[in-house]
Amino acid sequence: MPRAIWSGPVSFGLVNIPVSLYPATKSRSVSFRQLHAEDNTPINYAKVCPADEKILSSEEIVKGFEFEKGRFVVMEDRDFEAVTVRKGRAIEIIDFVNLAEIDPIYYQKSYYLAPQDTSLNAFRLLVEAMTRQNKAALAKFSLREKQHMAVLRPREGALLLETLYYHDEVRSAKDLDMPAAEEELDRRELELAEGLVEKMTAAFDLERYRDEYRDELLQVIERKIAGKEITVPKLAPLAPVVDIMDALKKSIARQESGEEAPRRRKRVS
DSSP, X not given: OOOOOEEEEEEETTEEEEEEEEEOOOOOOOOOOOBOTTTOOBOOOOOEETTTTEEOOGGGOOEEEEEETTEEEEEOXXXXXXXXXXXXXXXXXXXXXXXXXXXXXXXXXXXEEEEOGGGHHHHHHHHHHXXXXXXXXXXXXXXXXXXXXXXXEEETTEEEEEEEOOGGGSOOGGGSOOOOOOSOOOHHHXXXXXXXXXXXXOOOOGGGOOOHXXXXXXXXHHHHHTTOOOOOOEEOOOOOOSOHHHHHHHHHHHHHTTOOOOSSOOEEO
């Protein structure tokens, strides 16, 4: 069971429900240590002042905000304590919304909220009311010296809390340097593209997929540990699409025949 990283109440109206916050995800990435190439000794990281090349202890380091190039204002603990919004110890529900109205681009990180022993009944009431109304809750709370926006929604009897980016933290696609469309799409190509999308449509089920890179990387590591020779395969380059109509027709034919399209470049023997 994961360890709670925050405890406090969920509040809506005059109701306060004590809860605990737990990580909802875990990283499965393969991690590596940096070693000294000469003797394979793990490297330690030191914080060094470039002015005098002195290694600093944590007591010698302060936080500074660069308000002009090369000019800093030093922030002390009491300065952060002066920000009153940090002192809120509750997940404050602001509004209830329809989940479908939230653009997924705003989602940041997922956590679970579980009731404490004294709040089980009130917690169940909130979850059941939200489930019956098919609503999610927009909330604010403070965690790790930052005020977060979050959305709460029922999941498996608990509440899933997903922190959100603020609106001004999300870039607009309009800011991209995209080439302007100079002509209309070909109707036949569009119909074929729609047909291919329909043929490739499946029920959403992430259990069908694996991190293939991680699996192969772990196999390489196991072969290295066993002292086996590692060979690097040659990969055929991806060919650019010259005739999109022909590529769409062949893709649809592949789907209709049940032949799975290659997900990556084939190895060249």
